Amino acid sequence: MERFALATDLYELTMTAGYYSKGLMGRATFELHVRSLPPHRSFLVAAGLEQALEYLERLAFTSEDIAFLRGLPPFEGVPAAFFDEYLPRFRFTGTVWATEEGTPVFPPAPILRVTAPLPEAQIVETVLLAYVGFQTSIASRAVRMVNAAAGRPVVEFGSRRSHGVEAGLYAARAALIGGCGATSNVEAARRFGEPASGTMAHSWVMAHGDEDSAFRDFTEIFGSHAVLLLDTYDTLNATRRIVSSGLKPSGVRLDSGDLTAVSRAVRRILDDGGLEATKIFASGDLDEWRIAELVGGGAPIDAFGVGGALSTSSDAPLLGAVYKIVALERDGHVAAPMMKRSPGKETLPGIKQVWRTYAGGTAAGDLIGLADESGGPAQSEPLLTCVMKDGRRVHPPKTIDELRAACRLRVDRLPQGVLKLEGAERYPVSITAALRRTADTLAASSK
């Protein structure tokens, strides 16, 4: 997006003006977490951190932005210095700790933690939630689909169903982190250094009037990159035409019908015609359950193209991620832990860390504790690491290829039962005694 600063909730800006007006400029810590797993999901996979950090590095107010805010009715009573001094110089100067993209995460463990002067930590809430919540939902679903495909490539095809152009790009990114091997979105392929993939549409066949010339023309131009779409009129007829015409496409695509039966019949015709090397690519309203069914039923499908179910995370299009203040320095001293106690929406207080414990190489559970507890349990790995200091990234971004490999490694270390599509085991998440005590003490204190 070309302009970010005002693409946020009004209250982030009014509260920022309020904190400034009242001199509430102490360092605050906010944590971003998902309240609970969506139905059907037994794990989430963190993603979107890179876009969150880009946003933090670039956030600034233009003079137009400031003039617009100044003219909004709620800002009438805000001191002029907020518009003349604070906003023009505004930069995010805070520290960020986060879970690496591609890491499986389990609510309510924090995924991201921001420490910054209160207004800076507050103002970024809306956009951080949008980027991290969205990509996390997509990456998680991609892992489920890739697991269901059991080694067959899964390609992200969902840009046409995505919630706009930007959403298409970042859905592709998250899907690639989650294990997709390619995307149909060319700009995503360019930005993220990944392969672009595509076949042909029904319109290509229809514009030619007959399949013979449509297939011949496409193969002539695109050679070994030509994947021919079979179902515009009649799939088996189309397959026979390919064989009889002597074409040797690298692949064919099925997009409708009973994909198990049709793929078997197509495979037979191809094989009988000497086209054993031609791959079968399947698409058409696929999701992890359909893929699992096709794979389980032995459909001779070599690769899957998935669309809107992936690019909109259709079973869980929103995750209910929240970003809550957990500590605040007053007068430069001690970060006071704090918690919200709204019914059903309580938060865990204090600056936290999450430790993943392992037993024999397999993740045995996550432990949420206070960050200053001494190092976590034995054989455990802290999931939150420092990724930004003084508003600048600590490390250069990893490639998507690196993140995908790390994701696969970490997913493979989860208990197998947690990865099941149906009736998955619940992954154990607990909190330390010290965190429990802090929460209980705060809950007991009357406000």
Add this chain to the structure above:
Amino acid sequence: MERFALATDLYELTMTAGYYSKGLMGRATFELHVRSLPPHRSFLVAAGLEQALEYLERLAFTSEDIAFLRGLPPFEGVPAAFFDEYLPRFRFTGTVWATEEGTPVFPPAPILRVTAPLPEAQIVETVLLAYVGFQTSIASRAVRMVNAAAGRPVVEFGSRRSHGVEAGLYAARAALIGGCGATSNVEAARRFGEPASGTMAHSWVMAHGDEDSAFRDFTEIFGSHAVLLLDTYDTLNATRRIVSSGLKPSGVRLDSGDLTAVSRAVRRILDDGGLEATKIFASGDLDEWRIAELVGGGAPIDAFGVGGALSTSSDAPLLGAVYKIVALERDGHVAAPMMKRSPGKETLPGIKQVWRTYAGGTAAGDLIGLADESGGPAQSEPLLTCVMKDGRRVHPPKTIDELRAACRLRVDRLPQGVLKLEGAERYPVSITAALRRTADTLAASSK
């Protein structure tokens, strides 16, 4: 988005190269329609047209775009003239007919129709589908929520759950068209000339340590714009504190708990304290069903803030919109009607129009026919009108306020039974005899 041209599916670009290579440059007509209503939905409301037209007007390839494409493996066999002559001069030069934004639409009626030289009409598919499908899903849900609220204002609060920053802006736009009176997204408010709305977050209260000073500070700065959030610790205590402190906020917000019971209790405390003028604003995982329940149960709530259910269209995050070729001129003659016959995914052939018929001022049904049929039935209104010629808009864009008013008028002319949240009547959609004959003839012809 700053760069559009490659943010599309690879196959749009390979097919375009293919059409160019093979001289398939005749004028083609593609229509965009939704295959069927999602579960729970009895109508859709068209939106996103404005962004679709902006895209068509601005679409162009930079030299970097072209160099990138040229280097992609599938393009190896494409003639150099495609990169040296065609793409650098590429502009969309076509004609577009469309349903006005805010109009209720019923599958499978076309919402948008593009006629242009085949490559131009093809290449825009992915982005048109994304913009129109996405905003249509949101506008439709907004109408349902606004109807459920029965006259109480509904404010769009969903940016934090949207699929990125761009999605947040356009979700707000579609929600406003669908009847929301304001949005929390300040950039959306600026771009679309609409009110920005917001209250305060729990963090404001928590950063103050106690509600008394949090409420006092906020009211001091924001005066009549201050809406105080009550549920950080204990809602009723917070309400009593407001009364006893002598504050007179214009509104309070409830964000958790049993909203019917809590709103009644809060209303009583406010009224007993002389704060009859203070409005009650409710939020927290609201959707049309929750709103209907609250309104039906007589909860004294004056306005609703809705988030992710609206901004992600969570019950139907994708609509299954498709964009299909329906006619193609060959050698400059006659537009041949065409249809796809994939099982379960058949399309209606030919260049079409949709007529909405009325009886006594109420919409009685939509009739899909061929565009060249003589004017449609009596007392009917053609829904598709020409919005772009030679790649330029025919009319200046309407304001969101105009579109929202037109939407309300058109929604109010639907049969009441169609608007019900549960067990809604099916709105009648039929096709003309001439269109049926064309489809039957094409289906019978063996390809």
